[in-house]
Structures are given as structure tokens and as C-alpha cells.
Amino acid sequence: MKHFTNLKDIPSKDLRKIILDAKKRKNHRKKLNTLEVDKGAPLKGKMLIQMFEKASSRTRISFYLSIKQLGGGTLTLRSNELHLGVGGESIADTAKILSTYGDGFMLRTDSDKKIQNFKKYLTIPLINGLSPSSHPTQVLSDIFTVEEIKKKPISKMKICWIGDSNNVLNSLIVASVKFSFKLSIGCPKEFEPKNEIKNWVKQNNKNISIYNDPKKAVLGADVIFSDKVVSLNDKVNKKKKLEKFKNFKISKKLISYAKNNCIFLHCLPRGNEVYEDVFLSKNSYVWQQASNRTHVQKSILMYCFGKLR
Numbered sequence: 001m002k003h004f005t006n007l008k009d010i011p012s013k014d015l016r017k018i019i020l021d022a023k024k025r026k027n028h029r030k031k032l033n034t035l036e037v038d039k040g041a042p043l044k045g046k047m048l049i050q051m052f053e054k055a056s057s058r059t060r061i062s063f064y065l066s067i068k069q070l071g072g073g074t075l076t077l078r079s080n081e082l083h084l085g086v087g088g089e090s091i092a093d094t095a096k097i098l099s100t101y102g103d104g105f106m107l108r109t110d111s112d113k114k115i116q117n118f119k120k121y122l123t124i125p126l127i128n129g130l131s132p133s134s135h136p137t138q139v140l141s142d143i144f145t146v147e148e149i150k151k152k153p154i155s156k157m158k159i160c161w162i163g164d165s166n167n168v169l170n171s172l173i174v175a176s177v178k179f180s181f182k183l184s185i186g187c188p189k190e191f192e193p194k195n196e197i198k199n200w201v202k203q204n205n206k207n208i209s210i211y212n213d214p215k216k217a218v219l220g221a222d223v224i225f226s227d228k229v230v231s232l233n234d235k236v237n238k239k240k241k242l243e244k245f246k247n248f249k250i251s252k253k254l255i256s257y258a259k260n261n262c263i264f265l266h267c268l269p270r271g272n273e274v275y276e277d278v279f280l281s282k283n284s285y286v287w288q289q290a291s292n293r294t295h296v297q298k299s300i301l302m303y304c305f306g307k308l309r
């Protein structure tokens with residue numbers, strides 16, 4: 001069994017294997033209905049328990065579909081329905097119980113420490129479905145989407161992020177090292193990525209470019225990513241933060257500095273970081289991006305259950 005909590009911990013060759021498996025599985029499903037099971041039902045009888053401490057639409061529904069299409073099932077919990085949240089049962093005891101009843105645990109949490117603690121005590125795979133410091137299932141799926149649309153390896157592209165230095169960007173930065181692609185980031189000075197992640201990039205002998213001018217960041221980009229300026233549970237003065245990002249709002253004019261066929265991606269939900277005419281333009285592939293979560297997460301589950309060959 002393997003955990004999937006941070007892209008940093010997973011060798012590049014395993015991440016590549018997950019993407020290849022997802023591509024094959026997606027191709028094989030063309031004629032199948034939503035809940036029909038993949039040939040061989042590789043995770044038949046397995047139960048994924050998912051727990052959400054924060055809101056989720058995509059992660060929740062796509063993981064439900066992922067495990068179902070592999071022949072298993074899921075139980076979805078809100079943390080306040082467990083003794084862990086309201087009755088004070090320890091993480092160690094909760095982890096033991098989850099490992100007794102379930103075969104895998106997917107957690108969305110506002111505490112990275114909780115991810116570490118569950119990892120320590122669970123005897124079943126743990127998947128990070130978003131934490132304050134990373135969103136690994138989203139970003140791996142996004143790499144798949146970029147390569148699917150562009151029909152070439154991401155290592156041959158320039159990827160740009162315009163927005164806050166949040167969990168999704170952290171995972172994208174790690175992915176830039178794991179998949180060797182050029183990454184340029186455009187954000188206000190005071191919202192640049194933390195030293196911890198910048199140092200990790202340096203230790204791995206790679207570079208990322210950070211600009212406080214969005215035009216410089218998008219120059220020559222093949223892909224522009226963005227995300228909400230104010231994340232779930234971001235404890236900031238929203239009005240002030242949005243004001244600081246006002247020159248970073250993604251417009252058609254800004255995109256004109258990127259390559260001609262540049263695509264726009266956004267993990268959703270969106271805020272006001274992008275203009276409607278960009279979000280709904282022919283360059284925007286946000287719906288395909290959301291739909292691919294199901295396919296890539298299936299291969300992540302296969303990896304965690306030790307079934308990926």
C-alpha cells in the first residue's frame with residue numbers, strides 16, 4: 001500500500017505511470033456509462049472512506065466515481081459527524097477504526113499536521129484531497145489535462161501561474177520539478193511562494209521564475225493556470241487581499257502576451273481572478289480539466305492499492 005499525500009514523496013516514474021494508466025483507462029471507457037465498472041473490476045469490494053473538513057464539489061463527486069468505476073464503493077463523511085471532531089476521540093484511535101472498516105481514506109483538511117498524524121496511524125492508504133499546503137490529486141490531474149490537450153509532454157512547455165501562492169501552486173511547483181517543466185509565477189511581492197518551497201526547488205537543482213508583473217510571467221506561456229485569490233479558510237482581510245491582486249486579474253489583453261494557442265486552466269471554484277470572457281473563451285478548458293479528475297484519481301487509487309503495474 002502507498003499513501004498519496006504530497007507529490008514530493010512520490011518518484012517521478014510513479015507519477016508518470018499514474019498518468020499513463022489514466023490515459024489507457026479513459027480511452028477504454030468511451031462506450032461505458034457513468035457507473036459501469038472498468039473491465040476486470042480491479043478494486044472490486046474495496047471501500048474508500050472520504051472525510052471533508054472543508055467544502056468540496058469536484059473532489060467529492062469525482063472520487064465517488066473513481067472508486068465506483070474500479071468496482072469499489074465509498075462512504076463520505078463530514079468531520080463533525082465523527083467523534084474525532086466533536087467527541088474528542090484521538091486521531092490514533094480514529095485511524096485504527098477507519099483502517100478496520102475501510103480500505104482507503106481520502107481526507108480534505110485544514111491541518112497539515114492531521115495529514116501527518118493520520119499517516120502515522122493508518123494501516124490503509126491515505127490520500128490528501130486538499131490541505132493548506134498542497135492539492136496533489138488536482139495538480140497531477142492537471143498535468144494529464146495539459147498533455148491531453150497539447151498532445152506533447154509537459155516538459156516541452158512553459159507553464160504560467162497567475163495568482164496567490166496557495167496549496168494548488170505549491171503542488172504545481174513540486175510538479176515542475178518532478179516533470180521538469182518551466183514554471184513562471186505572477187503575483188504581488190507580498191504573496192510570493194514561501195521560502196520553504198523555494199528552498200526545496202533549489203535543493204532539487206531546479207528553478208522557478210517569479211515576477212511581480214503579470215505580463216512578464218505570461219510571456220511565451222503555453223498554459224496559464226489560476227485559482228481563487230482567497231482560498232477556503234484563508235484567514236485574511238479579503239477586501240485588502242483582492243485589492244492587492246487587482247492588476248493580476250486575467251484578461252484577454254493579458255493572455256495576448258502568451259503564445260497564440262495558449263490555454264487557460266482553473267481548478268475551480270472560481271472567484272473574480274479571471275474575466276468571464278477568458279473563463280468562457282475557446283482557450284479555456286476548465287470543464288475538461290474538472291472531468292479528468294475522475295480518470296486520474298482512478299489511477300491514483302490503483303497506485304495506492306498496489307495495483308499499478
Ligand code: CP
Pocket residue numbers: 055056057058059060130138267268269
Ligand atoms: N478543485 C477542487 O478541488 O474542487 P472542490 O473544492 O469542489 O473539490
Ligand code: NVA
Pocket residue numbers: 130135166167168227228230231232233267268269
Ligand atoms: N486554493 C483553493 C483550492 C480549492 C480547490 C482552496 O484551498 O480553497
